[in-house]
Every structure is written in C-alpha cells, then in structure tokens.
Amino acid sequence: MKYPLSITSLLLNIIVAVLPYCWWIYSVGGIIRIDDSIFLLNIYFEGQYLYISEFINVILIAFRAYVIAVSSYYLYTIFKKGVKKNYMLIAWASLFYILDPVIMYFLFNYVISYFLQGVTYPFFIIGQEYVTFTYSGSQITMLIESYPTLAYWFSLAVGIINLFSRISKKY
Secondary structure (H helix, E strand, O other): OOOHHHHHHHHHHHHHOOOOOOOEEEOOOOOOOEEEOOOOEEEEEOOHHHHHHHHHHHHHHHHHHHHHHHHHHHHHHHHHHOOOOOOOOHHHHHHHHHHHHHHHHHHHHHHHHHOOOOOOOOOOEEEEEEEEEEEEEEEEEEEEEEEHHHHHHHHHHHHHHHHHHOOOOOO
C-alpha cells in the first residue's frame, strides 16, 4: 500500500471531525463556562446554556462536514490516483489551540483590566488559578479553570501524525 502514514492521518482527521467532544474547557468563577473545539462550542452563563451556541454550532457542523469532505477526497486521490495529499488543518488547529490560555491572558490583562482595576491574570493556565481584582472598591477573587480534555490530546496526537505524514516523502 502506498503512503500508509498519509492514509492513517487522513482517516484520523475524519475521526477527529466526527467526535462530538470539546477540546478545551474554561470557567470564570463558575459564572461563565465555555466548552469549545474547532467543531463545537457550548457557552453557559450561571449554569444556563446560551442558545447562541446552537447558531454557532450549525456553522461548525458545516465546517466539520468540509473537513470530512476534504479528507475523504484526499484519500480518494491516494487510492485511485496514487497522488499523496495531506490536509494539515487538524495539525495547525491542535497546535495553535495551546495558545488559548495565552489569548485569555491578553484578554483579561489588556481588555477586561480596562473596566476592572487590579486584574492580574497569570500568563498561562492549565488547571486552576485564582484571579483577584477590584470592582467598586471591593476586592473580588475568582477561580479560573482552563484545561484540555482527552479529545484535545487525541486531536494533538493526530496533528503530530499529520505533520510526520507531511514531512515524509514516501509514507
């Protein structure tokens, strides 16, 4: 069989696109919780699911179908035409997803700190951290949770396999 690593990476892309799980979970003091991936977004405010997530998820379903279609077509080109194709979306998305905690750092320290005094958000959070700020003369401490899920680690592994299949000329 020609290009087994590329075939494996494309099949794994399809599996990642089909998985109905989020990659990362964020929570700000239990007030706001966001479960997200490149194919799924669930937003909760004070424990209540926000229906704006449904609208966004419809768009993400279309994106999911696109990833499946492209990966399937590239599989076709390998099997029928013998031409090696790689689809690197899962690789780049999973690698750049690790930047989410850094994005939250900039959001809190440069945007939210404009409205709330004394916000000092740690540069990189995986797990739990307490963030303290001042609002209307009162000091408030909130628990910030930011952690990847098992689906993220699987997607990252698939992304790394995609990179290897891209680098390899004969696999």
